[in-house]
Amino acid sequence: MLDKVIFYFFAAIAVSSAALMVTRRNAVHSAIFLITTLLATAGIFLQLRAEFIFIVQIILYVGGIMVLFIFVIMLVNLDVALHQLKFARQKWVALVVVLALAAQVGVMFWTTGKMQGQVWPGLNAAPVGKLPPGNAEAVAQSLFGTYLLPFEIASVLLLVAMIGAVVMAKKRA
Amino acid sequence: MQAATQATIDFLKLYWAPLLCGVVIVAVLPLIAGYIVLVERKLMADMQARLGPMRVGPHGLLQPIADAVKLLIKEDIIPDDADKVVFWLAPVFSVGAALLAIGGLAFGPAFQIGVNLNIGILFVVGISALGIFGIVLGGWASNSHYSLMGALRSSAQLVSYETAGGMALVAGLLFAGTLNIKSIVEAQSTQGVWFGFLAPVAFFTYLVASIAETNRAPFDLPEAESELVAGYMTEFSGFRWSLYFLAEYTNMIVVASVATTLFLGGWLRPFAGIRWLNFLDFVPPLLMIGIGAYCVLRMPKQPSKVQQIFMLAVAGLCFVAALVLAGPVLLPFVKPSLAAAVKPFYAGIHGGFWFIFKVSAYLYFFMWLRFTIPRYRFDQLMRLGWHFLIPLSIINVLVVGLALIVGSYFNLQGWALLLATTPAALLALVAALVILGMEQKSQARQETSSVTDFYAG
Structure with a gap:
């Protein structure tokens, strides 16, 4: 019961602030609503007993990336950005993408609805006691044991991107 | 109706203790922060050969209460051009994050406010880092140049020093082998030595980074009163201003508690095992x-x-x-x-x-530093962070890992592990200093190109 209440509470916050994020005119307000979305998602992770993912979401996305986002938003001239907004011509592309995404989500709902014991995705989540108590350890074991090679490939990819960013920034200066 | 009442009772049965502790913390922490300020003022007065607050109560012991009353009845000014909602919410966000982080701490083997989270120390560090949004958004919402400048400085400073602080924590956690706050202290109890001795470089790095993260002197650039009036708090007054104040002092308690837990043996008595x-x-x-x-x-x-x-x-x-x-x-x-x-x-x-x-003791050390070392310039702050502390902390993680491998190879335990970790710490220091020297040399060569210092005052 409590699990459901918590889940719907965070889900409602996440969805409504995501909608608000897209519709706000002020970039800083959008960023604030993005922060609320991310925090609410973190809350859902915690409700699912995924403590490690919860805190990683908060440290990386909210504490790291969003601070940089807001930093950049404050530096750029907002009036210029608003002016350019009038000439945005990607409305139809966006509509097509949204429809495709909605179709995917719909298919997901439909298939999970047909599964055994699953009434509605998210409703009977949170298998209490099924997850091992050592959340961080489990993640570490799967990252550095089972999925070592993909993990290393991803980290090399990130390193390449980082070096590329530094090189491009240096060239311009 | 019946079900709802039952649910409420079940909820209270489970959570009455944390709820009570939360209420007590919210009620008592302002008082504690006030007395920390009193100690700070007394210490400052002592270092400057004067008496400090003496009027309210014997030796000014009631001064914090008088200050609180003053702050509560002051006029609450909101600038006309401010972004009102954000201006309202920003200080609350700061205080909320700081108080929430306290909930993850353990003050004794049987005393913890929140649940004993598996990721304890990450929770405390991650949540307390959220307080930065209060500072940045408050500075932006004031719609004033000084405030915005303070906010920008604050976010640049936090991003730079959080990396070094996080890496320092990693080096300390390598000894503990767990993220759980109680298990960290228990690990120090079973190994018989505080991790501050085993990882001195990490402790030093965390010390510096924690001062920068809490915006304390000598790194109080975001609120540098000689350059920016009061930085991000320029436009705040009365109760809202005191909320920022409370957040700053709560954050100090949080970083001091994290350092105590990880590096200074938590609630263990000195020489607990002897x-x-x-x-x-x-x-x-x-x-x-x-x-x-x-x-x-x-x-x-x-x-x-x-x-x-x-x-x-x-x-x-x-x-x-x-x-x-x-x-x-x-x-x-x-x-x-x-x-x-x-x-x-x-x-x-x-x-x-x-x-x-x-x-x-940790907070007392913060105060010493505040009255001893003059404020850094912003480019000096950035250079210290990026050119010295971050390389130092990354190298330190590597050599601490090596030292642990060597230690387990020779079966060193407790104080004997110092044989492996002390050379490692020295190695990290030397390597970081060499890197710093190389960077300074290459910088001297590039000095001819014009330096545009973007964030400086």
Whole structure:
């Protein structure tokens, strides 16, 4: 019961602030609503007993990336950005993408609805006691044991991107 | 209706203790922060050869309450051009994050406000880092150049120093092998040595990074009063301003507690595992008796009757504290059969005492630094962070890992592990200094190109 209440509470916050994020005119307000979305998602992770993912979401996305986002938003001239907004011509592309995404989500709902014991995705989540108590350890074991090679490939990819960013920034200066 | 009541009762059964602790913390922390400020002012006065607050209560002991009343009844000004909602919410966000982070801390083996999270220390660090949004958004919402400048500085500073601080924590956590706050302290208890000795470089890096993260002098660039009026808090007044103040001091308590937990043995007594040093258990009650006796001695010198009574009351409180602290130590001597029953009380009461003692010592060190070292310039701050602390902390993680491998190869444990970790720490320091020297050399070569210092004042 409590699990459901918590889940719907965070889900409602996440969805409504995501909608608000897209519709706000002020970039800083959008960023604030993005922060609320991310925090609410973190809350859902915690409700699912995924403590490690919860805190990683908060440290990386909210504490790291969003601070940089807001930093950049404050530096750029907002009036210029608003002016350019009038000439945005990607409305139809966006509509097509949204429809495709909605179709995917719909298919997901439909298939999970047909599964055994699953009434509605998210409703009977949170298998209490099924997850091992050592959340961080489990993640570490799967990252550095089972999925070592993909993990290393991803980290090399990130390193390449980082070096590329530094090189491009240096060239311009 | 019935179900809802039942659900509420179940909820309260599970969560009444954390809820109560939360309420107590929200109620008591402003008072604690106020007294930290009083200690800070007294210390500053002492270092500058003056007396500090002396008027309200004996030796200014009631000054924090007077300050709180003053802040509450001050006019609350919101600038016309401010973004009102964000301006309202920003200080609340700061305080909320700081208070939430306190919930993850453990002040003793049996005393923790929130649940004993598996990711304890990450929770505390991650949540307390969220307080930056209060600063940045508050600075932006004020719609003032000084505020915006302070906010920008604050976010640049936090992003730079959080990396170094996080890496320092990683090096410390390598010894503990867990993220759980209680298990970290238990690991120090079983290994018989505090991780601050095993990872001195990490401790130093965390110390510097924690000062920068809490915006304390000498890294208080976001609120540098000689350059930016008051930085991000320029437009804030009255209660809203005091919320920022509360957030800053709560954050100080949080970083001090994290450092105490990971590097200074948490609630463990100094030399906890050594039997013949058990007489150290008498230090806390004797300290309390000493303070009480001093208060009684000073009592006749107070100017008015009220102040004399107040002084006696303080002395009485100290004696009660001494009694509480002495009880668990003395009772087993009087009645050996009680030894087992008293043990949890000993762990709780003395653990709490040592934890608070260590946190206070850490805060005291912060205050020393504030009145000793002048403020850094912003480019100096950035250079210290990016060119020295971040390489140092990354190299330190590597060499600490190597030292642990060497230690397990030769089967070193406890203090003997110092044989492996001390050379490692020296190696990290030398490597970081070499990198710093190389960077300075290459910078001197590029000095001809014009330097645009973007963030500086």
